[in-house]
Amino acid sequence: MSLADQVLAVNDDLPIRTDQPVHSGKVRSVYWLTEADSRRLIKEKGYNVRPDAPLAIMVISDRISAFDCIWHGEGGLNGVPGKGAALNAISNHWFHLFREKGLADSHILDIPHPFVWIVQKARPIKVEAICRQYITGSMWRAYANGDREFCGIQVPDGLQKDQKLPEVLITPSTKGILHDIPGVPAVDDVNVTRSDLLNNYQAFNFSQPEDVDHYEVLLKEGFAVISDALAQLDQIFVDTKFEFGYVTDAQGQEKMIYMDEVGTPDSSRIWDGPSYREGKIVENSKEDFRQLLLNHFPDPDILLNKDRMEEREALARDNALPEEVLMQVSRIYTGIAEKVTGQKVELSGNPKEEIITVLRNEYGLID
Structure with missing residues (x-):
């Protein structure tokens, strides 16, 4: 199995029952459920929301964006292996901790798969x-x-x-x-x-x-x-x-x-705590990827100057990054997720197939 097969790059083409267009952002896609499916799930699963609350399936991808562009790698690698599952796992962990400590709830009602959240509609x-x-x-x-x-x-x-x-x-x-x-x-x-x-x-x-x-x-x-919590792992929460x-x-x-x-x-x-104390900044975040891009291309102003957006988009479209660059990003994301949650991030063999199976068999959302 190739690395490219383990990456979920396209997440807006799942056969989830919906009567609205799928909203696809840089990383996540949102499928608004039909009113009938929302009401049924609220009743079946006992979600703490109004009986008529609109629900959505939110599917994360492994795509990587930086400087307002989506980047890809050699060998058909259109994302970062493990990134989507790592992001969701970290968010799930903090949201759970917030609830545990009596801060506030989140928009997440259910987690059917490492790539998937069932969320309630909120007024942002x-x-x-x-x-x-x-x-x-x-x-x-x-x-x-x-x-x-x-x-x-x-x-x-x-x-x-x-x-x-x-x-x-x-x-x-x-x-x-x-x-x-x-x-x-x-x-x-x-x-x-x-x-x-x-x-x-x-x-x-x-x-x-x-x-x-x-x-x-x-x-x-x-x-x-x-x-x-990060300080206990000798990591620094910067911003x-x-x-x-x-x-x-x-x-x-x-x-x-x-x-x-x-x-x-x-x-x-x-930031990594031990490195910071030695006077070095080691990023355990997407900032590492941004710096890598700035060093990779001969004219970093293209990435920093909003007036050069067309050139920037062409740069992202026409340049497949070396596989090792995306694997370095993968190690950062899965590494910090495993530190935070104490659980290994498992790469899916075929994430799309897994998502379809669980949403069909356990939630009745796919015909």
């Missing part, structure tokens, strides 16, 4: 909530250029690259293009302040102003839970992205939940 809060514990990446670049205010928060002079910050910073940005918010440009992924959120809470999809406080609490508590939304439970109670993924190498920077 339109903020990408970034938490930072160290100054690096884009924040360091801005700081080195003289910026001292980030999302309305003042940071002191004299910080060094990759240094721990005096406190964990919340630096939110818009999720999607939001219009008519004073002082907030109508572009995706623009930084906002806490005052922006409070003064325009409805535009950001918060139910009430107090929920801005609640989201910050969940953000800081979630960050602390992951940071503490991460959280997403939140609202759902209604079986009792008709609205609640804020964690969404998307949490604490993964795709959504976070994770």
Whole structure:
């Protein structure tokens, strides 16, 4: 069996019963179930949601994106072996820990297969909530250029690259293009302040102003839970992205939940502790792949300059990366997943066939 066979690169062509178009993102595809199937599963499985809540099947892939492009390797390797299962396993682990510690639920109701989540529809809060514990990446670049205010928060002079910050910073940005918010440009992924959120809470999809406080609490508590657990593994939780939304439970109670993924190498920077103490940065996250791409191509500006998007897309389309590059990424993802969960990440022989079998036999979602 070739490596390419063990990779799930295309995940939007599964024969799952749906009456809506499949939504395919960079890594995950979402299949909205029919109303009849949603109601049946809620009843059969006893999910804690309203009887008429819309449900979806979310299927992860092994695709790898960086700099807003999907990358591929030699020999028909259109993804990273083990990446999808590793990402889901890490998120599942943190979501479970959050629930255990009484923080909040997630959008996940069921996990039929390592690549698959059954999720409930949530009303998303339109903020990408970034938490930072160290100054690096884009924040360091801005700081080195003289910026001292980030999302309305003042940071002191004299910080060094990759240094721990005096406190964990919340630096939110818009999720999607939001219009008519004073002082907030109508572009995706623009930084906002806490005052922006409070003064325009409805535009950001918060139910009430107090929920801005609640989201910050969940953000800081979630960050602390992951940071503490990683510290026990001598790994450093550098920064991460959280997403939140609202759902209604079986009792008709609205609640804020964690969404998307949490604490993964795709959504976070994770550094190796022993290396950091020796003055070296060893990434256990997708940042390693980004750096690898920057070093691999002769003109890194193509990857960093948004005005050169066409050239960047051509670079990703026309260049098959060496197999060893994708295998290095595979070792990072499966390695950190195994550290976090204590379980081995098994590569599927034929992931698509496995998913179809379980969704047909145990969930009745495939004819």
